[in-house]
Amino acid sequence: SSEGDWYIDRPRYERRFINEFNEIIGKSRTPKMGIVCTPEYLTELGDVSAVPIVKIEILTVDDKGNLTANVIIENTKDSEKFLSPKLFKCSGGVFGTWLNLFGDGMEALGSAVGNYVRKAL
Numbered sequence: 001s002s003e004g005d006w007y008i009d010r011p012r013y014e015r016r017f018i019n020e021f022n023e024i025i026g027k028s029r030t031p032k033m034g035i036v037c038t039p040e041y042l043t044e045l046g047d048v049s050a051v052p053i054v055k056i057e058i059l060t061v062d063d064k065g066n067l068t069a070n071v072i073i074e075n076t077k078d079s080e081k082f083l084s085p086k087l088f089k090c091s092g093g094v095f096g097t098w099l100n101l102f103g104d105g106m107e108a109l110g111s112a113v114g115n116y117v118r119k120a121l
Contacts, residue, residue: 005099013103017056017110024114054117056109065092065101071113073120082120088112 057070071084090112093104 009099013099013106016103017106017113020107020110021114021117024111025118027118054113056113058109059087061102061105062092063098063101065098065103065105066090067092067102067105067109069109069113071116073117084116084120088116 090108093101
């Protein structure tokens, strides 16, 4: 089933987002950013009270892998949250399985969020 494939392939699609995000961020003078995929990993990092945290909230995905998402920037030091002023709408792919189309959407989202975060921070 495609849902079973999702759990197997999820790291690959997250990596497409992360690689694209890091490529955009790496071109800026913004300090290096780490990517944290799980709350457990965040806990392992210890004190991150001075570090802004960017959360991606995927709202919709259609059968072409097109997706919409919110970006939330949290300042853990004073528990402020900033919701991005715009909804991110990213195009999925053209050919392939749904998971491949979704992967294209994740790559587009990584680029869009990278550009937004680079400007915001």
